[in-house]
Amino acid sequence: MSWIFNPLRQLGRDLRTQKMRTFLTTLGIVWGTVAVSLLMAFGQAMHHQMLKNTAGLGNAIVIAFPSLTSMPFEGLGKGRRIRVNEEDMELVRQRAREVGAISSEYADSLQLKLGTRTMAVDVSGVSPEFGEMRNMIPQMGGRFLNALDEKNKRRVAFVGDELAETLFGSGDPIGQVFRLHGSPFTVVGILQAKEQDSSYSGRDKDKLIIPGSTFRALTGQKYLDLFILASNVQRTKEATAEVRGILAGKHRFDPDDEEALGIWDTTEMFQFMDSFMFAFNLFLGIVGSLTLVVGGIGVSNIMNVVVEERTPEVGIKMALGAKSRGILGQFLAETLIITAVGGALGLLITVGICAVWPTGTEEYIGVPRVSAPVAALTASLLGLIGLVAGFFPARAAANLDPVVAMKMN
Amino acid sequence: MTAKNPSQPNGAVIHMDGIRKVYDTGKVKVEALRGVDLEVQDGEFVAIIGPSGSGKSTLMNLIGCLDTPTGGTYRLSGELVAGLRKEQLAAIRNRRVGFVFQNFNLLPQITSYENVEMPLLFGGISRRKRRQRVEELLDRVGLGERMHHKPTELSGGQMQRVAVARALAMNPDILLADEPTGNLDSSSGGDIMELFQELWEGGRTMLVITHDAALARRAPRQVEIRDGLVVRDNTNGSTDLMSDSIVDRPID
Ligand SMILES: Nc1ncnc2c1ncn2[C@@H]1O[C@H](COP(=O)(O)OP(=O)(O)O)[C@@H](O)[C@H]1O
Ligand SMILES: [Mg+2]
Numbered sequence: 001m002s003w004i005f006n007p008l009r010q011l012g013r014d015l016r017t018q019k020m021r022t023f024l025t026t027l028g029i030v031w032g033t034v035a036v037s038l039l040m041a042f043g044q045a046m047h048h049q050m051l052k053n054t055a056g057l058g059n060a061i062v063i064a065f066p067s068l069t070s071m072p073f074e075g076l077g078k079g080r081r082i083r084v085n086e087e088d089m090e091l092v093r094q095r096a097r098e099v100g101a102i103s104s105e106y107a108d109s110l111q112l113k114l115g116t117r118t119m120a121v122d123v124s125g126v127s128p129e130f131g132e133m134r135n136m137i138p139q140m141g142g143r144f145l146n147a148l149d150e151k152n153k154r155r156v157a158f159v160g161d162e163l164a165e166t167l168f169g170s171g172d173p174i175g176q177v178f179r180l181h182g183s184p185f186t187v188v189g190i191l192q193a194k195e196q197d198s199s200y201s202g203r204d205k206d207k208l209i210i211p212g213s214t215f216r217a218l219t220g221q222k223y224l225d226l227f228i229l230a231s232n233v234q235r236t237k238e239a240t241a242e243v244r245g246i247l248a249g250k251h252r253f254d255p256d257d258e259e260a261l262g263i264w265d266t267t268e269m270f271q272f273m274d275s276f277m278f279a280f281n282l283f284l285g286i287v288g289s290l291t292l293v294v295g296g297i298g299v300s301n302i303m304n305v306v307v308e309e310r311t312p313e314v315g316i317k318m319a320l321g322a323k324s325r326g327i328l329g330q331f332l333a334e335t336l337i338i339t340a341v342g343g344a345l346g347l348l349i350t351v352g353i354c355a356v357w358p359t360g361t362e363e364y365i366g367v368p369r370v371s372a373p374v375a376a377l378t379a380s381l382l383g384l385i386g387l388v389a390g391f392f393p394a395r396a397a398a399n400l401d402p403v404v405a406m407k408m409n
Numbered sequence: 410m411t412a413k414n415p416s417q418p419n420g421a422v423i424h425m426d427g428i429r430k431v432y433d434t435g436k437v438k439v440e441a442l443r444g445v446d447l448e449v450q451d452g453e454f455v456a457i458i459g460p461s462g463s464g465k466s467t468l469m470n471l472i473g474c475l476d477t478p479t480g481g482t483y484r485l486s487g488e489l490v491a492g493l494r495k496e497q498l499a500a501i502r503n504r505r506v507g508f509v510f511q512n513f514n515l516l517p518q519i520t521s522y523e524n525v526e527m528p529l530l531f532g533g534i535s536r537r538k539r540r541q542r543v544e545e546l547l548d549r550v551g552l553g554e555r556m557h558h559k560p561t562e563l564s565g566g567q568m569q570r571v572a573v574a575r576a577l578a579m580n581p582d583i584l585l586a587d588e589p590t591g592n593l594d595s596s597s598g599g600d601i602m603e604l605f606q607e608l609w610e611g612g613r614t615m616l617v618i619t620h621d622a623a624l625a626r627r628a629p630r631q632v633e634i635r636d637g638l639v640v641r642d643n644t645n646g647s648t649d650l651m652s653d654s655i656v657d658r659p660i661d
Contacts, residue, residue, distance in 0.1 A: 313516055319514070320502065321531040322531045323531070325496070409512060
């Protein structure tokens, strides 16, 4: 018990005789801790936010646009348009083993009528898989399009949140009916608001999503505008090549023709972002740690002064039978207490800053907060610095010659 | 707590043989002790006298295991001290010997109570027993009322009595005092001498370095050191052989 209370009492005594120096030293640790934890909190928040924004587009999907051939193939000239229909999608579903999910997308701007209002809206006809692949999460009370909608060419619609706001105001839109391209449609779901920092044909919040089968029947469009596919994140290249191969065989274009089927692999963005954020956080962490190391040097300095001033005391204690280990522990404990107090204060300040951080910046830097890993990392860094900072002065004290030490009076 | 070793051949608590101590200060080597032979029996009262710089304090530090000799052999109750580890020497200082210094060496920031308590803390004594022992000792030296005073609030004589109480805390069988009355007026010095006399009569082995002829004469045995050697060892208790001129040299 005394091993913990004695250092505390001792520390109190040292604080009184070394007020200014101890204050400044603790301030150094506080400042270092704030620097480390705040930088990490912001770094993590930004990483989270970027992930969230990117996930607005979908969970690691590949987007494919059938286009014009750029290479001659088996006697066919280049510049030929590749048209892909639902039959081709079926073929890919059956043959491609790397592909986890696939959804076609038909897109057009169609006329919508609601009461006396008429407006043009971007409409997408999609497969039921689209919802999960593109992170189209419905608000409470609604749902995304399902397989029955597709099978029965139901005239149902999933509405982007802002479009729903424009159309229905603050009332409950589920079950409401409007006319699209002359036919009545029922609202079955509203998109839950999401961050989306990239898109290929307008933001989801402004879109009207209907079943692909319904879209084809409504507009007479036979060929899809694009399709999206999902696979194992590590194997998007293979999945893409496989799909390209299947379509090349069917439509007789060169499987190496990159332009016949345009590809946007969104996982590349994730990978880039991961490494970018890792480097960024590492940078922030190192900057913060250096600040903390400077604080640690301050602590080591003050402990050296404390040991020097208490040299006679150490000598006397040794004469009375204190063991070197006990002396070492005493000084080490004091250092750790200073570090712990400074660290706790620093973390509190960071938590406070995060709490009062003004809203409105979430879209760019996310919501900074002291997460468990940030706190744990800061604490272990502090512990390490405290140990190193305290060890050398403490060892110097423990190795004092008692006879010489006592004479320093 | 008084440890006595029955296996020692002739009952000597302290047995020194050709003890040498050289201080190596880098440039110069100071030979503080140049071959000291000394034997002290259990329960003896020995006064150590000699001029300033002759090696008295060095000898006392070696006896108390506060320092280690450069040469020779030292047996404490028959045990060879040279073979002991640092922690074992600390344990000897804690349990076997009590030190009293000329300048008291109390910690100024803490109370008499806490000063006396220190050896008990290092000895791992329980809180309850510590309290009992500290109160008993401070009463014993007549400072029961000054328990919670800091050294700065005490007179020199009172400080030295706290120091004696502290030296006795772990009930050691050997008490080592290095010019304990050197900083005291004659009245306070007399009190300390009185206390030592009682402690000796209680069975402790006492070694007291002193310039005070009166205190030296109280001891039945005087050992005189000069230039790092024992030049006289008067064991018969007669003080005639001690010339006052030696004893009354100025204090260093
Ligand atoms: N730590 C030390 N380093 C170097 N020389 C020392 C040290 N301690 C004592 N001496 C020297 O050793 C000699 C004996 O000193 P000391 O034992 O203190 O004598 P005394 O106590 O009899 O006055 C003196 O010359 C002194 O200067
Ligand atoms: Mg001396």
